[in-house]
Amino acid sequence: MRRLVLAAAVSAIAATAHAQPLGGEQPLLRQLSGEVSSARQQAIIQRLVGFGTRHTLSDTKSDKRGIGAARRWVAAEFAQMSKDCGGCLTVETPSEVFTAARIPKPTEVMDVLAIQKGTTDPERVIVISGHMDSRVSDPLNATADAPGANDDASGVAAVMEAARVLSKHKFPATLVFAVLSGEEQGLYGGKVLADYATAHGWQVEADLNNDIVGNSHGQNGVADNTHVRVFSEGTRTVETAAEADRRRYNGGEVDSPSRNLARVMDALADRYLTNFDVIMVYRTDRYGRSGDQVPMLKAGFPAVRVTEAAENYTRQHQDLRTENGVKYGDVIEGVDFDYLAQVTRLNLLAMASLASAPTPPEGVDIAGAVTSDTTLKWTPSRDAVAYRAWWRSTTDPQWRYSRLAGTSGQVVLKDVNIDDWFFGLSAIGPDGFESPVVFPGAAGRFKATPPAAAK
Incomplete structure (x- = not known):
């Protein structure tokens, strides 16, 4: 009898409220989704691959090869976008000097940021990020060709295409399009970004870190162009001991702000994207691996990592070579540009929705x-x-x-x-x-x- 009474109570609750996705239908989001160009993203990746290597320790003086040429090109592209939108983007190049295990001598790590100031709520900031640096098998090899087409020119292409599309519109909150360096050497570009955000008093509501988002064919032969993974931490990195005690007792292990950002992205994909869905992964990053969202989390900012559903590890951190009939190396032939466009649409939807909504x-x-x-x-x-x-x-x-x-x-x-x-x-x-x-x-x-x- 008690079981019947409980079932009736649950039914009564359900009858007074609906299961529903976040928010209502927004025509702007439909419009933005249709403005993404896979051809433009292909051109971006081709240009980045054309620099030969973008290793953090590579040449900074040449205009044709190395990380210096790549970051100057990205900055120039952002400047042109700003010109096209009447000066709506401010281009900044924050940097810090690091020495570490993968940076054996003091080296400047420079990010390239395009900042689109919000119209009514500029202190609230939505960030999309990807890293421009690349590497081969030896993380200290700064001279070998390292195309980095998918890791992470694909993420940079998502950032730059987001900037091109969103800069044509105005939003209450500030948008930041961040192309980072130093990721492969220890997430140093993410630290530069986090330090810059903290120093400038940004109230970062979300950092959408896109890293390895352009491949749809896994190493195991499985092809998946209809899903993308969104990784999010379960408990806040900056949680205090007292806060942890309360959470353990009352709950909240799966409700960090980062986790609720992932839920927003999942709901947006369900509503606005055709045959494309978010796989929420309850983990800060892939097992034993990490990305530039981690320094943002350490600074107290909500952040997620966006990564393709089917990874091919023969194309990550590999010297260009062929062994036993297997081609190794992160070349542009491994990028599915239609898939990358879908991932980019998801990011656009999330940025525009978050920047248009009130403060949480x-x-x-x-x-x-x-x-x-x-x-x-x-x-x-x-x-x-x-x-x-x-x-x-x-x-x-x-x-x-x-x-x-x-x-x-x-x-x-x-x-x-x-x-x-x-x-x-x-x-x-x-x-x-x-x-x-x-x-x-x-x-x-x-x-x-x-x-x-x-x-």
């Missing part, structure tokens, strides 16, 4: 112990016209049920028991764009915590 809710808290109802509280913001309370089963990967919450800073969910569900809150803007869902408390907080506070 702040001060989100929850109460409801020893009652049948759950109460969500938050700090109302100036850019939201409504909020939406969300809940889902504790074992459900996606937010399932929702209810509009108004702007008072509090909503009571009648007969929704706090013990049985995970809860969150999103903010809705005047044009219907909706922020990512924020899980209550420190576990889900989007606003960066200074790294020093996490010690």
Whole structure:
């Protein structure tokens, strides 16, 4: 009898709220998706491969070969895009000097950034990144040809095409198109970006790091041009010991801001892309490997890694050669440009949606112990016209049920028991764009915590 009563209660909850994707239909997102050009991305990768090597320790003086020529070309391309949009992009080249195991002598690591300032909320920043540097089998070999067509000229092509398309439009939040260096030597370009963002007071809401996003044929012979993986950390890198204690008790292991960014990307793919889906991977990166999103996470910024679904390891970090009939090396023939265009569309959708939506809710808290109802509280913001309370089963990967919450800073969910569900809150803007869902408390907080506070 008790089992029947419980089933009836769950059915009653489901009847009062719908399972739904984030936000409503947005014509702008349809338009942006159609503006991506695979031919332009092919031309970008051809040009980058044409520099011979883009190793971080390679020549910086030549205009034809090496990392210096590559970064100057990227900066010039961004400058031309800015000219085309009436000066809407500011090109910056932050750098730092590093010495490390893979950088045996002091070396300048320089990033190339194109910054599109937001119209009404410029302190809030959405970043897309990819790294221009390449390598062969020996990470210290700075002279051998290292085409780096997929790792990671494909990510750079995604960044540059995103800049070309999005610079034609205006957004409330600031967009940053980041082409990084030094990734293969120890994620140093990601650190330069994180340090620059911190020094300039950026409130980074999302870093979409694209690394190895252009191949659709796996080493095992499996072809997959309909999926892309989005990796996201489960708990915040900068979580304090006290915050970890609360999370272990009340939940939040799968609700970091980075994880909720991945959920947004998954929902956008489902709605706007044809025959293309996100595989959410509950991991910061591939097993035993890493990318430039890691320094951003260490700085307290939400970040995800976007990577193709079917990797071919014979084309990653390999000398150009043929052995036993197998061709090794990261050459342009290994790039599927139609697939890369789909990955780029996903990034465009995410950037435009996030930059158009209100700031993710702040001060989100929850109460409801020893009652049948759950109460969500938050700090109302100036850019939201409504909020939406969300809940889902504790074992459900996606937010399932929702209810509009108004702007008072509090909503009571009648007969929704706090013990049985995970809860969150999103903010809705005047044009219907909706922020990512924020899980209550420190576990889900989007606003960066200074790294020093996490010690």
